[in-house]
Amino acid sequence: MIELEQAVALAKQHLTPQTKTERLPIEEAFGRVTAHELLAPIAVPNFERSGMDGYAVFAEDTLAATPERPVYLTVQGSLFAGDDPAGFQAKPGTTVRIMTGGAIPKGYNAVVKQELTDYGEKTVAIQRAVTVGQNFAPIGEDIRPGQMIFPAHSRLNCESIGVLASLGLTEIEVLRPLRVGLLATGNELAQPGQALQAGQIYNSTTFALAQYLRQSGSQVVFRLTCPDDPNQFVQILQQYADQVDLIITTGGVSVGQRDFIPGAIRAISGTELFHFVQMKPGTPLMAATWQHKVILALSGNPFASMVNFHLLYWPLLAHFLGNQQFNLQQRQVPLLVGDSKPRHLRNFMRGQLTPAGVKITPGGHHSSVFHNLVDSNCLIEQPRNQALALGQTVTVYQWPQS
Incomplete structure (x- = not known):
């Protein structure tokens, strides 16, 4: 097993930063990242x-x-x-x-x-x-001609769009988004709207992941479910390989008899970057490359897969777009509510970050429990073999909130 930081660094090495661009009308550019620095073509105002x-x-x-x-x-x-x-x-x-x-x-x-x-x-x-x-x-009270408005790789927010309009611009060149495919694996998965058969549960994780991807400006190329069948898995990879930069899978990555993803990737000459990370939940996290695409294989349990996603996706997105606003933010804050006994692996817990500190989200903390993530906005790190106690300073990881 490797450390989380090593896993992130390895995945970054194989995800090439974006250089492709496109021009968009300014009203469609919210949340996108500028391809080049932008200098003001006029003064605002251009009269006294x-x-x-x-x-x-x-x-x-x-x-x-x-x-x-x-x-x-x-x-x-x-x-x-x-x-x-x-x-x-x-x-x-x-x-x-x-x-x-x-x-x-x-x-x-x-x-x-x-x-x-x-x-x-x-x-x-x-x-x-x-x-x-x-x-x-005076002329140029707001913006001087030639003034740097946005450096390259700036994320455009609501006010940014207004500034572009104040300069009389109708279009802007932005980086193309990260293209992501989502693939949930498992015979036990049914789609919402279908009748559950014996032993089945509804696929939920990729629905949440798709919203995080879209919210952060990435393009969801596909969101599919695959049974525990390596042949179908490979067919999906081959069908979409030219359309994506990153493939994220859930399930099928541990050491059970039907955890087929590692073997399927080896069978198509994929290269494993790492498999198993020293963390809980989501220890079986795996990354591989195939046809110059990065595959992130997350745990199948809902909370474990969300932990894997947050700790890997945001650093990768920041690297891909060249903008650290997309990265996880680490903070040292007091623990206001809750505690935890020592764990043998580095542990991540659901948290509610407030201006005063952080609270451990109440409710079950098993990796299969999903519902109380609704009330969480960060992950709380618990170092290996250390307890967490009320009032202690802890490290939290918060992803971009909009």
């Missing part, structure tokens, strides 16, 4: 604009203004957001009434907010002095 409703002025004209002795200026007219200011010529002793976001006529250098005036329409009384640049947004 008012920061509030008021009057565009020469600041020097207002120096003596007080409520008792206001300064009077001639109002040339009004400008609203979207109006062209070219029709106004800035001259000392004059002003233009302007609304928030309006383009300031060239020459004026400040804006007096309308509450500090008498709201005059032909002549306005300015009751307070302003300084140069006051209430005045």
